[in-house]
Amino acid sequence: MVEEFKTLRDDEIEVLLNAPVLVSVLIAGADDKIDKDEIAQAVEIANSKQARAREQLIEYYREVGKDFQAKFEKYVAEMPENASARSEAITAELRKLNFILPKVDRNFAIKLYASLRDMAKKVAEASGGILGYMSVSYEEAKLMELQMIEDPEKYEI
Secondary structure (H helix, E strand, C coil): CCHHHCCCCHHHHHHHHHHHHHHHHHHHCCCCCCCHHHHHHHHHHHHHHHHHCCHHHHHHHHHHHCCHHHHHHHHHHHCCCCHHHHHHHHHHHHHCHHHHHHHCCHHHHHHHHHHHHHHHHHHHCCCCCECCECCCCHHHHHHHCCCCCCCHHHCCC
């Protein structure tokens, strides 16, 4: 188990472990279609973060990576097909992080938030454009900043 999760309830841990998958589905489906390049990019990012994430997040991403693709496909199948309805559902789920992140180590929360934003950017850049440049759609760009999640750096100490 991830060290930072020791003080959390099981449902809170589940939200944290699902966050990278939800961010990936949110961004990949922002333009109303989730293409195979975006799925492959999301899985590749999750796998690479198991080795190359900030040190404090490696154990977290190992847990996330165990069933990332299966969860991704499950969410795509279960979420509304309409991009707007899907975004609303995912945004509501990601907002739960605003109540969970203050309960974990502040440095972990800050690094996780930055990592999720990085993941959103990389998934958004996964399809279209010329060699990956100029490939972020307007819809993806609006969601990429993950404004539904409060920046842990702004938490009161």
